[in-house]
Amino acid sequence: MKKLYKYLLNKLPRPILIRLSYLFRLVAPVLYKGEAVSCPVCEKSFSKFLSYGSQVAHRENVLCPYDLTLERHRLMWLYLKNHSNFFTQENLSVLHMAPEQCFIDRFKAQKNLNYLTADLVSPIADLHFDLHQIPLEDQRFDVVFCNHVMEHVQDPIQCMSELFRVMKPGGWAIMQVPQDFSRETTYEDPAIITEADREKHYWQKDHVRLFAKDYPTYLEKVGFETHIFDFHSHYSTEEIKRFRLMKDEVLYIFKKSIA
Numbered sequence: 001m002k003k004l005y006k007y008l009l010n011k012l013p014r015p016i017l018i019r020l021s022y023l024f025r026l027v028a029p030v031l032y033k034g035e036a037v038s039c040p041v042c043e044k045s046f047s048k049f050l051s052y053g054s055q056v057a058h059r060e061n062v063l064c065p066y067d068l069t070l071e072r073h074r075l076m077w078l079y080l081k082n083h084s085n086f087f088t089q090e091n092l093s094v095l096h097m098a099p100e101q102c103f104i105d106r107f108k109a110q111k112n113l114n115y116l117t118a119d120l121v122s123p124i125a126d127l128h129f130d131l132h133q134i135p136l137e138d139q140r141f142d143v144v145f146c147n148h149v150m151e152h153v154q155d156p157i158q159c160m161s162e163l164f165r166v167m168k169p170g171g172w173a174i175m176q177v178p179q180d181f182s183r184e185t186t187y188e189d190p191a192i193i194t195e196a197d198r199e200k201h202y203w204q205k206d207h208v209r210l211f212a213k214d215y216p217t218y219l220e221k222v223g224f225e226t227h228i229f230d231f232h233s234h235y236s237t238e239e240i241k242r243f244r245l246m247k248d249e250v251l252y253i254f255k256k257s258i259a
């Protein structure tokens with residue numbers, strides 16, 4: 001049973017997994033009973049998390065068996081829950097691009113949020129549009145989430161400036177991307193076009209660049225201010241281990257200043 005469960009979690013594509021998650025929610029607490037790791041999103045503890053990733057980027061003990069969160073989801077959740085106005089401020093207008101499925105129901109249930117999801121194609125999103133030209137008015141949103149998108153788009157500066165435009169002054173955004181911290185500058189070569197080459201150079205077959213340390217300068221070019229949420233100063237080494245966060249992940253908060 002445990003083997004089959006693990007097999008399914010590793011082999012099935014994530015969207016299908018999430019559709020089956022009601023089933024997983026019944027069996028996971030029994031199969032992975034324990035206290036070694038805990039997920040701040042579902043607030044449950046387990047003996048361990050599951051492994052996740054492709055053969056190139058396989059990671060052990062990272063996927064919550066209950067709600068399928070990964071390291072980056074748990075870090076973002078901790079920031080939202082304990083270090084931002086996201087769950088407390090009344091009437092926050094939120095745009096969630098390419099919404100992470102582990103968050104949608106929880107965010108929708110928040111009475112203080114005016115919550116809108118959007119995606120190029122995903123049937124679960126409220127709106128469908130191309131980020132290069134957002135069909136929405138200026139200065140509408142207090143908060144924008146757009147994670148793991150900029151490494152796929154043709155013109156990231158254009159997309160970032162569109163997001164900047166639809167945000168209110170004083171608003172903030174989380175726009176995480178896979179980032180190679182061993183590189184100073186973002187790697188993008190027009191000669192890299194095959195899926196095999198893209199996977200080799202950019203880590204995934206549908207990525208069109210590999211962002212590096214200079215990622216925030218892209219956002220700054222369109223007007224954002226960069227802030228870093230230093231989770232190491234808020235959480236102990238034990239907590240970081242127990243939540244299974246990636247200890248070198250950098251969580252950026254991009255702000256649109258009022259002035």
Ligand SMILES: [Zn+2]
Binds near residue numbers: 039043044065066069
């Ligand atoms: Zn969880």
